[in-house]
Amino acid sequence: MIEGLTSSTLLEKHPRLEDIMCSLDTVGKMPSGVSGEIRQAVALARRFNESVARPYALELDRKMHEDPTYVPWDIVKEINRWGFYTNWIPKIYGGRGWNLGSLIPVVEELCSECAGIGNLMGVEYFGMSVLFAGWNTRITDKVCRDVVAGEKSGEPCLIAGLVTEPGAGTDAEETELLHKARVRCLARKVDGGYVVNGTKVFISNGHVSTWHISTAFEDTSRPADTMMCFAVRNDAKGFVYGRMEKKMGQKGCPASEIIFEDCFIPDEDVIINAEQIKKLKHSPRETAQQVIDFVVTLTRPGVGAMGAGVARGAFQEALAFARETEVRGKLLVNHEWAQCLLAEMYANAALARLTYMECNHITGLYGMAALLNLKPMYYYMKMMPTALLDRVMPFANRLAAVQQAFRKIIMDRQKEEDALRASGWASLSKFAATDLGIKNCHLAVELMGEAGIRHDMRAEKFLRDSKLLQIYEGTNQLNRLNLFKCLVAPAAPEALVFEE
Amino acid sequence: MKADVSEELKLLDEMARDFAAKELVDEREEHDRFPFAPLYDSVLSKALEVGFFAVMLPEEAGGSAEPVSALCLVLDEICQADASLGATIFTNALAQEIIRQAGGASLLAEMASEDGSFQQSLIAFPSYNNPGEVDHCARAARDAGGYELSGDVPYVVLGGVVNRALLPAKTEGPDGYSFFLVDLKSQGVEVSEPVLSLGMHSCPAVDLALGGVIGTLVGTEGEGSAYYEAAVDRLSVAAAAMAAGTMKGSFTGAFEYSKEREQGGRHIVDWSGLRIILADMAVKARAADMLVEKAAGAVDREEPGWQQQSRAAALVVGGMATDATTDGIQALGGYGYMKDYPQEKRFRDAKQIQSLLGITHMRRLEFIQRVVDGEAAW
Numbered sequence A: 001m002i003e004g005l006t007s008s009t010l011l012e013k014h015p016r017l018e019d020i021m022c023s024l025d026t027v028g029k030m031p032s033g034v035s036g037e038i039r040q041a042v043a044l045a046r047r048f049n050e051s052v053a054r055p056y057a058l059e060l061d062r063k064m065h066e067d068p069t070y071v072p073w074d075i076v077k078e079i080n081r082w083g084f085y086t087n088w089i090p091k092i093y094g095g096r097g098w099n100l101g102s103l104i105p106v107v108e109e110l111c112s113e114c115a116g117i118g119n120l121m122g123v124e125y126f127g128m129s130v131l132f133a134g135w136n137t138r139i140t141d142k143v144c145r146d147v148v149a150g151e152k153s154g155e156p157c158l159i160a161g162l163v164t165e166p167g168a169g170t171d172a173e174e175t176e177l178l179h180k181a182r183v184r185c186l187a188r189k190v191d192g193g194y195v196v197n198g199t200k201v202f203i204s205n206g207h208v209s210t211w212h213i214s215t216a217f218e219d220t221s222r223p224a225d226t227m228m229c230f231a232v233r234n235d236a237k238g239f240v241y242g243r244m245e246k247k248m249g250q251k252g253c254p255a256s257e258i259i260f261e262d263c264f265i266p267d268e269d270v271i272i273n274a275e276q277i278k279k280l281k282h283s284p285r286e287t288a289q290q291v292i293d294f295v296v297t298l299t300r301p302g303v304g305a306m307g308a309g310v311a312r313g314a315f316q317e318a319l320a321f322a323r324e325t326e327v328r329g330k331l332l333v334n335h336e337w338a339q340c341l342l343a344e345m346y347a348n349a350a351l352a353r354l355t356y357m358e359c360n361h362i363t364g365l366y367g368m369a370a371l372l373n374l375k376p377m378y379y380y381m382k383m384m385p386t387a388l389l390d391r392v393m394p395f396a397n398r399l400a401a402v403q404q405a406f407r408k409i410i411m412d413r414q415k416e417e418d419a420l421r422a423s424g425w426a427s428l429s430k431f432a433a434t435d436l437g438i439k440n441c442h443l444a445v446e447l448m449g450e451a452g453i454r455h456d457m458r459a460e461k462f463l464r465d466s467k468l469l470q471i472y473e474g475t476n477q478l479n480r481l482n483l484f485k486c487l488v489a490p491a492a493p494e495a496l497v498f499e500e
Numbered sequence B: 001m002k003a004d005v006s007e008e009l010k011l012l013d014e015m016a017r018d019f020a021a022k023e024l025v026d027e028r029e030e031h032d033r034f035p036f037a038p039l040y041d042s043v044l045s046k047a048l049e050v051g052f053f054a055v056m057l058p059e060e061a062g063g064s065a066e067p068v069s070a071l072c073l074v075l076d077e078i079c080q081a082d083a084s085l086g087a088t089i090f091t092n093a094l095a096q097e098i099i100r101q102a103g104g105a106s107l108l109a110e111m112a113s114e115d116g117s118f119q120q121s122l123i124a125f126p127s128y129n130n131p132g133e134v135d136h137c138a139r140a141a142r143d144a145g146g147y148e149l150s151g152d153v154p155y156v157v158l159g160g161v162v163n164r165a166l167l168p169a170k171t172e173g174p175d176g177y178s179f180f181l182v183d184l185k186s187q188g189v190e191v192s193e194p195v196l197s198l199g200m201h202s203c204p205a206v207d208l209a210l211g212g213v214i215g216t217l218v219g220t221e222g223e224g225s226a227y228y229e230a231a232v233d234r235l236s237v238a239a240a241a242m243a244a245g246t247m248k249g250s251f252t253g254a255f256e257y258s259k260e261r262e263q264g265g266r267h268i269v270d271w272s273g274l275r276i277i278l279a280d281m282a283v284k285a286r287a288a289d290m291l292v293e294k295a296a297g298a299v300d301r302e303e304p305g306w307q308q309q310s311r312a313a314a315l316v317v318g319g320m321a322t323d324a325t326t327d328g329i330q331a332l333g334g335y336g337y338m339k340d341y342p343q344e345k346r347f348r349d350a351k352q353i354q355s356l357l358g359i360t361h362m363r364r365l366e367f368i369q370r371v372v373d374g375e376a377a378w
Helices: A006-013 A022-029 A033-066 A073-081 A100-110 A117-120 A124-133 A138-154 A284-324 A338-367 A373-384 A386-396 A402-411 A416-453 A459-470 A477-493 B007-024 B041-049 B068-081 B082-102 B105-112 B224-260 B272-303 B306-330 B334-338 B343-354 B360-372
Strands: A157-161 A187-188 A194-205 A208-217 A227-233 A240-245 A255-268 A270-272 B136-144 B146-157 B164-171 B177-183 B189-191 B206-218
Touching: A006 B343, A033 A073, A033 A100, A033 A117, A033 A194, A033 A227, A033 A338, A033 A373, A033 B206, A033 B224, A073 A117, A073 A138, A073 A240, A100 A117, A100 A338, A117 A124, A117 A284, A117 B177, A117 B343, A124 A138, A124 A157, A124 A208, A124 A227, A124 A284, A138 A157, A138 A208, A138 A270, A138 A386, A138 A402, A157 A386, A157 B164, A194 A208, A194 A227, A227 A255, A227 A284, A227 B164, A255 B105, A284 A416, A338 B360, A416 A477, A416 B306, A416 B343, A416 B360, A459 B068, A459 B306, A459 B343, B007 B041, B041 B082, B068 B082, B068 B224, B068 B272, B082 B105, B082 B164, B082 B177, B082 B224, B082 B343, B136 B177, B146 B164, B164 B206, B177 B224, B224 B306, B224 B343, B272 B306, B306 B334, B306 B343, B306 B360, B334 B343
Parallel strands: A157 A208, A187 A208, B136 B164
Antiparallel strands: A187 A194, A194 A255, A208 A227, A227 A270, A240 A255, B136 B146, B146 B206, B164 B177, B177 B206, B189 B206
């Protein structure tokens, strides 16, 4: 046997074992209750697919083909009725507090039927993660309880996240690029708040969301150092809906243009800004990157799960076609070459799933909600009656001390290497799983020939839907660079990233 | 693709380019809204007028009797702008070629003598399926008067647009299938609503249900497969030309955008990662040009192995175009995914071009079967 000290030195060499086998650490540390939660959540998603998504997916897509301005309230209300918008809101904010680890397997499940409907559900948690990431417990509590109330009343109250601008897409998710970016969304400090002017584009769920969690910049010539984040309702003065984009796919999920015209944001709706983080350890730019990373380490594996979903959905349609179609007098499923191809497709979906599940482990251990996965905390929260929490938390969440404590614990104590590992793997899952997803969609359309190009056979819709996965949440090119920055560059100190 | 073309073909090529610029580009997004907006009838009429639907047709049938190279030039130019019209030209040319292979020159001449509308001149055909592979054939019963067709033929391209279709059907006699010309306006033809499809929206298809419809036999009973494969030998390269044109359009769109768009403080064309993507697209377009030109020339001159050259070009260029147009969206990021730019349409169209003439795997198997049977591999 190798001595302990030597052994740990060996394992510390790049690539470090803990960077490449994160699930090893997770196995013992995660509460066993999580796996039961994942089973229940996936079962619910399957029931939803059978009774809602599959019967409606083609009709919705066709409706949007015909009228790109159609706002899909019918399906949003259905998702709301099923509880998907509050299942993963923590109990301290009034939700059901399902473990976050069960969220993205549900995203895969929904996207295996329809990525548009999957996004209508999943992107709610993008908006929510932008809200959570600043650790402003007061505003988070207020907004989340609105979502819960919207579920009870049957009038959906959703949250959208507003980051992308017309001139800044890739720019907006990486501070190294952000400081040279052409951002225009300006937040000017005035008495009692800010006046915001600017435009956000491609906002998923924009037209069906009540709350909008947006980034803006106090000085657009120094955006990386002056990023702030605020919450605004869609009925605020100066909040204007622009167009709904005409997209190639994921048509069921609106992508909205949102314009701020002298929109006044009171101080109490500012989630995080330079003023609030003065007492924290990191510089404004580092904090901006930290907030972005909190968000993307959750959302990028989520998009990876969408990739796994379309990979699986395309495979399922191809298999169904092969089982009922004769080619040269023999069922396609009995052609040897077709079996090889279907095996390839099955493996692509499995590989995509592995990447996001690995990420799921990392996020669980090191991500923004890691606290909730400590066994004592996990079981304590599970046993805690919601009614009791609802009596206490709305008040506790308003206390500056509570908020400050959260920020100290979560933002100041995060280890650099943990942040890098999480961010790097999130990017890995995002581009690898979505590349595999579109690959399977291409293969399905190709295998099905004439049937593959027909809307009523579903494969072509998977292909159209899947292409967006390589673009949003940072293009797959940006995500490759981020992986390099987080997982490769530490072993290659001479490497300069984003400085070509 | 224009290294050593004749003066005559240069003129045809220019005409196609001018036509595309004038008739296809400005209204591209609107044209693509079919079936939720009207079909561009006036464009089809003008395309008929300038002779795009008769490029390879024999002179006695009112055509230009040009070689396949000429058709490839036209398709390349048209598909750079809007591949839907390319698919219309291709489908009609394929039907004409099958009839020609079946010795039906007189049938073609007869059609040419009718009125000059595109509804009357063009032939609908299920151009995305090989009837010998996936058996989408009607049944043809023979009686004293001729043949009566019954059964379903799905995805008949142009079936809801024109008056006549060339359809595969099986007779009670020989094993193989036969081709029949059918008047789509006649008794017993049930035409579905236009089938919503991945791409090629303004070259729409319908599902046909036939109930005892009179059909005119083309060529010999049971020989459909021979005519079809012979036509595919000649026209595979034309499908490759469509793919090449579509991918050139996609490259141009990506390249122009990348010189305008800035990220991280500079034009994205100045990031080497994107340059690699652009290089891959440009290299594929260049390689496609070489393949199409070489294969089309081989078909025209009937060089040894011309059939395999034509088929190889369709398979390889078809695949390259699906990759290149995927990147063509990526270069524009979110904007590439939106209908305001034609990149998403090119991606859909290129994928659909790949499906022309049947499942690619079966076409690959056919290619190697011929090698097994003694054809030279190259």
